Amino acid sequence: MELDLNVLTVASTRTAIEQRQVTATSLAESFYKKIDAEDKQVNAYLSLSKDRALAQAARIDALADKGEALPPLAGVPIAIKDVMVTQGLRTTAGSKILEKFIPPYDCTAVARLEAAGAVIIGKTNCDEFAMGSSNENSAYGPVRNPRDLTRVPGGSSGGSAAVVAAGTAVASLGSDTGGSIRQPAAFCGVVGLMPTYGRVSRYGLIAFASSLDHIGPFTKSVSDSALVLQHIAGRDPLDSTSADVPVPDYVAEIGTPVKGLRIGVPKEYFAEGLDSEIRSAVDASIQNLAAAGCEVVPISLPHTKYAIPTYYVIATAEASSNLARYDGVRYGHRSNNVRTLSEMYRRSRDEGFGSEVKRRIMLGTYVLSAGYYDAYYLKAQRVRTLLTQDFENAFQQVDAIITPTTPTPAFKLGEKSDDPVAMYLADIYTVTADLVGIPGISVPCGNSKEGLPIGLQILAKHFDESTMFRLAHAVEHSLAAKA
Ligand code: GLN
Secondary structure (H helix, E strand, O other), rough: OOOOOOOHHHHHHHHHHHOOOOOOHHHHHHHHHHHHHHHHHHHHEEEEEEHHHHHHHHHHHHHHHOOOOOOOOOOOOOEOOOEEEEOOEEOOOOOHHHHOOOOOOOOOHOOOOHHOOOOEEEEEEEHHHHOOOOOOOOOOOOOOOEEEEEEEOOOHHHHHHHHHHHHHOEEEEEEEOOOHHHHHHHHHHOOEEEEOOOOOOOOOOOOOOOOOOOOEEEEOOHHHHHHHHHHHHHOOOOOOOOOOOOOOOHHHHOOOOOOEEEEEEHHHHHHHOOOOHHHHHHHHHHHHHHHHEEEEEEOOOOOOOHHHHHHHHHHHHHHHHHHHHOOOOOOOOOOOOOOOEEEEEEEEHHHOOOHHHHHHHHHHHHHOOOOHHHHHHHHHHHHHHHHHHHHHHHHHHEEEEEEEEOOOOOEEEOOOOHHHHHHHHHHHOOOHHHHOOEEEEEEEEEEOOOOOEEEEEEEEOOHHHOOOOHHHHHHHHHHHHHH
């Protein structure tokens, strides 16, 4: 039977393999054919891992042949953002400086997916070191939005969002430091989840800003998102910041009715600058939740306006420190024709890093420097605490918070690439959750008149992904009922 790769979900892929409608091997081969035919114009893949994928698919098929029970993600083709290291498989972080880097070990999230039976099919394009909101900062060319090839897919996990939207992977992993999973999910019309800080191990995630970095999945449905999280979540002794908090059965809880849940609608997220079509799509979803028995509570998160500057001080400070390791000695590109050690450091970094990464390193070094540390870095940390208190207060009144994911739908390639501040503002609704460490999900809630996807964001309390999934599932359900 021919399967339609464009509509396969994680759950339906596994069922098709379990029922022997398709073998894991032939499915992986079909995905590679589709990638060969279609990915040139989208540019979402940086490397394909055919040998590794086909070896894993053969293991799954051997189990199926023997009639043995299949693992929970058996044969499901999953793509990985190229900021997660993969043993023996090139990992670039979208940077020239790591163009030839072959990691000696696997990121925990990737290893866990594979242990659950998933087939890792390739590595996806992204903004260099995950710094960007449009994927235009990749050293390997921009990714195009599969829903409209003249537009950006969002960033920095643009490739991971695009492969799910284009049906060249069933699911993918991305990373979110200031919105890099939720914003591209909204732009490409897929589900993007940022779990609670500490819920998923960061071991093997190339560090951008360690106190803000999260790994999470892109999927076509909310229940797929829950299913993937189930298998990557949980304590990892290799990451001391991973939390020792029990992982509930997300999938089992997802259908629990949302009746009686209190949802907060923060006025600061519906202010000036919000596209009117996004506002009405999000409003309509909130009405649907009210009709399903949720109590809608107007709330205020008064420090919201400080979130972007706070983020761009803390994220750049941490980046300047994390990126000091690319010195041409241990990793990646080393300049030729240098006479002294310091010239080697300088030229290797100058040749290897792109301009946005250099801008961040300079900004971050500046805010950490003696004399400016108190005025910028320390102040930003204090504001981070105020933002956290905003949410603590809000969560005394409500179970979850609903906002738009982005102020506008996907913009055109090149539209903001010369204006870093305009680009930074694309993250206005997403950065706060990273600073506070709470989970957030973007779920499609409609299309603009031009046919561009619109995303709705749900934020929940620390480690309460279950409530978030239930609400997201209800939003998805009401949208499907309307279609
Ligand atoms: N767009 C934001 C930035 O450029 C967020 C990036 C991210 O989440 N990795 O920093």
